[in-house]
Amino acid sequence: MTxxxxxxxxxxxxxxxxxxxxxxxxxGIAAIVSINSITSISQAAIQKELERLGTNVLILPxxxxxxxxxxxxxxxxxxxxxxxxxxxxxxxxxxxxxSPKLSTKFxxxxxxxxxxxxxxxxxxxxxxxxxxxxxxTPINSSSETCxxxxxxxxxxxxxxxxxxxIIDTLDKNQVFLGSEAxxxxxxxxxxxxxxxGTDFIVAAILPPSGTVDDSRVFAHLHTVQQLLGKPxxxxxxxxxxxxxxxxxxxxxxINALLPDAKVLTIGHVAETQLKTNLMMKNISWVFFIxxxxxxxTGIANFMYGNVNDRKKEIGTLMALGAGSKFIxxxxxxxxxxxxxxGGIGGYIVGTILAMIIGPYIANIPVYPLLNMLWIAIxxxxxxxxxxxxxPARKAALVDPCIAFREV
Amino acid sequence: xxKMIDVHVDYSMKKQTIKALDGISLTIEPGxxxxxxxxxxxxxxxxxxxxxxxxxxxxxxxxxxxxxxxDLSADxxxxxxxxxxxxxxxxxxxxxxxxAKQNVxxxxxxxxxxxxxxDVQANELLDKVGLKxxxxxxxxELSSGQQQRVALARMLANNxxxxxxxxxxxxxxxxxxxxxxxxLKELHSEGHTIVMVTHDPIAAEQASRCIRMVDGQIITTx
Numbered sequence: 001m002t003x004x005x006x007x008x009x010x011x012x013x014x015x016x017x018x019x020x021x022x023x024x025x026x027x028g029i030a031a032i033v034s035i036n037s038i039t040s041i042s043q044a045a046i047q048k049e050l051e052r053l054g055t056n057v058l059i060l061p062x063x064x065x066x067x068x069x070x071x072x073x074x075x076x077x078x079x080x081x082x083x084x085x086x087x088x089x090x091x092x093x094x095x096x097x098x099s100p101k102l103s104t105k106f107x108x109x110x111x112x113x114x115x116x117x118x119x120x121x122x123x124x125x126x127x128x129x130x131x132x133x134x135x136x137t138p139i140n141s142s143s144e145t146c147x148x149x150x151x152x153x154x155x156x157x158x159x160x161x162x163x164x165x166i167i168d169t170l171d172k173n174q175v176f177l178g179s180e181a182x183x184x185x186x187x188x189x190x191x192x193x194x195x196x197g198t199d200f201i202v203a204a205i206l207p208p209s210g211t212v213d214d215s216r217v218f219a220h221l222h223t224v225q226q227l228l229g230k231p232x233x234x235x236x237x238x239x240x241x242x243x244x245x246x247x248x249x250x251x252x253x254i255n256a257l258l259p260d261a262k263v264l265t266i267g268h269v270a271e272t273q274l275k276t277n278l279m280m281k282n283i284s285w286v287f288f289i290x291x292x293x294x295x296x297t298g299i300a301n302f303m304y305g306n307v308n309d310r311k312k313e314i315g316t317l318m319a320l321g322a323g324s325k326f327i328x329x330x331x332x333x334x335x336x337x338x339x340x341x342g343g344i345g346g347y348i349v350g351t352i353l354a355m356i357i358g359p360y361i362a363n364i365p366v367y368p369l370l371n372m373l374w375i376a377i378x379x380x381x382x383x384x385x386x387x388x389x390x391p392a393r394k395a396a397l398v399d400p401c402i403a404f405r406e407v
Numbered sequence: 408x409x410k411m412i413d414v415h416v417d418y419s420m421k422k423q424t425i426k427a428l429d430g431i432s433l434t435i436e437p438g439x440x441x442x443x444x445x446x447x448x449x450x451x452x453x454x455x456x457x458x459x460x461x462x463x464x465x466x467x468x469x470x471x472x473x474x475x476x477x478d479l480s481a482d483x484x485x486x487x488x489x490x491x492x493x494x495x496x497x498x499x500x501x502x503x504x505x506x507a508k509q510n511v512x513x514x515x516x517x518x519x520x521x522x523x524x525x526d527v528q529a530n531e532l533l534d535k536v537g538l539k540x541x542x543x544x545x546x547x548e549l550s551s552g553q554q555q556r557v558a559l560a561r562m563l564a565n566n567x568x569x570x571x572x573x574x575x576x577x578x579x580x581x582x583x584x585x586x587x588x589x590x591l592k593e594l595h596s597e598g599h600t601i602v603m604v605t606h607d608p609i610a611a612e613q614a615s616r617c618i619r620m621v622d623g624q625i626i627t628t629x
Contacts, residue, residue, distance in 0.1 A: 001515075005509075009505060312500065319459070319488065321486065321565075324485075
């Protein structure tokens with residue numbers, strides 16, 4: 001006979017008591033696992049979506065709106081270009097790319113266009129949709145602990161031109177055109193176009209992205225600043241923010257850094273989902289506290305009852321030579337198995353629950369997350385240990401003379 | 408050798424002090440079979456518990472060989488019990504969820520014996536008490552006499568030098584009781600020291616010495 005055999009026999013001797021306390025902790029853990037599974041998978045989905053969209057945080061002048069940003073309304077205010085350096089040097093984590101821009105409207109042949117000044121090296125990385133989606137593979141960034149797009153130059157021909165070449169070589173007299181703008185201007189690569197009295201050479205036509213960028217004309221930021229007589233000015237900084245960091249409060253941090261700017265997250269669906277996730281995360285904390293209180297009380301109650309029921313048995317073991325350490329070990333080992341069973345059972349029930357209700361409440365398919373298993377076990381065993389501490393101590397202090405009493 | 412020197416054990420109950428042992432001095436030589444008799448509440452079981460290192464006296468010294476038992480820690484006393492002492496209880500105190508054999512294996516397990524060795528030894532001990540064929544029976548499936556015999560086998564598992572028996576025949580019919588006393592006599596003849604608390608005068612007659620207790624004091628020695 002081994003120590004663990006003795007525990008197993010004792011546990012199964014009191015099945016009913018065991019099942020009641022096991023159920024308490026199992027259901028609590030199941031609730032935590034299901035909420036966290038849905039939240040984690042939903043968050044990963046949002047992150048993926050935001051990465052697909054590219055820019056997800058906008059820094060605008062105080063009086064500007066998202067509408068004025070899309071309409072390139074230059075009268076809605078300006079920001080100093082030095083803000084970009086301020087952000088870069090701030091030590092605020094979670095900003096994977098900063099794209100300062102200055103936009104204005106112009107007309108050619110009675111047709112309206114938007115000219116946007118960009119810094120090409122900063123720009124291309126933020127425009128995932130400008131490149132074939134398949135060339136981005138999320139990888140884990142060591143510094144930000146969130147996936148960042150890695151540029152893999154697998155494209156050829158025109159696609160290569162719109163990625164590698166433009167990054168390195170957008171000259172001051174060059175522009176590249178969104179697909180719609182190119183079509184309206186009937187422009188091709190190498191053709192000259194005149195914008196506000198200055199001649200530009202079309203360096204490339206961008207592939208369609210399905211966004212507002214398709215109707216824009218892009219030139220070097222410093223050229224546009226010179227053209228508009230606004231040196232050192234921009235009217236937006238587009239930020240590729242790490243989704244997790246946005247969730248953790250990136251926007252307030254930027255707001256604190258740039259108090260005279262307005263910081264917005266874009267992508268309303270994502271924003272709403274982030275709010276839902278936040279709410280669910282809070283609910284999961286409520287469940288966590290409840291499980292500690294209810295589950296912990298259930299286990300403590302079971303353990304106290306067990307000590308009281310087994311006093312004579314404990315006294316007998318002590319009379320036979322068991323020390324207080326052996327008795328403590330006996331109860332903690334039992335708590336461990338109880339916690340382990342509650343954790344594994346809670347993980348299974350919680351995951352199944354999340355897979356059933358996830359598609360209804362978060363519009364996403366939920367799959368089992370293995371890391372949740374370890375979290376569930378850790379919480380469950382931790383609570384079982386905590387709840388068993390006093391009963392185990394009480395058991396170790398049982399008066400062995402009780403073994404001699406007639407019951 | 409077991410020795411008690413001016414041992415007092417006081418209980419406090421409902422603001423009253425009860426003297427369970429009142430200045431007991433006693434020496435039990437190795438290999439002795441001592442019976443302790445007396446009316447209920449005379450302090451017989453308290454004496455046994457105190458000698459067994461399980462009840463700290465209010466005053467006085469209890470010695471097992473050269474060790475002053477209550478100058479040792481509770482865990483140290485438990486280790487001494489494991490090595491030297493075996494207990495026989497009136498109500499057998501078998502663990503209800505273990506079989507006869509598993510109950511016998513408990514002291515061996517506490518001593519860290521290998522499970523295979525435990526198995527062999529438990530079989531031998533059950534054979535010795537005539538219950539080999541009941542090794543897989545749980546206590547609830549055994550008669551009182553059989554349960555006490557399993558308890559005797561368990562007590563013998565670590566081959567203790569000293570055996571403390573608290574009313575070993577108290578829950579048994581006369582025939583089974585005499586069988587148990589027969590076992591104790593056999594163990595005495597093998598050199599074990601036995602201290603037995605009993606109400607049964609016939610059982611007490613089998614001992615080499617008998618003390619009578621009243622109100623926590625030894626009043627006669629036969």
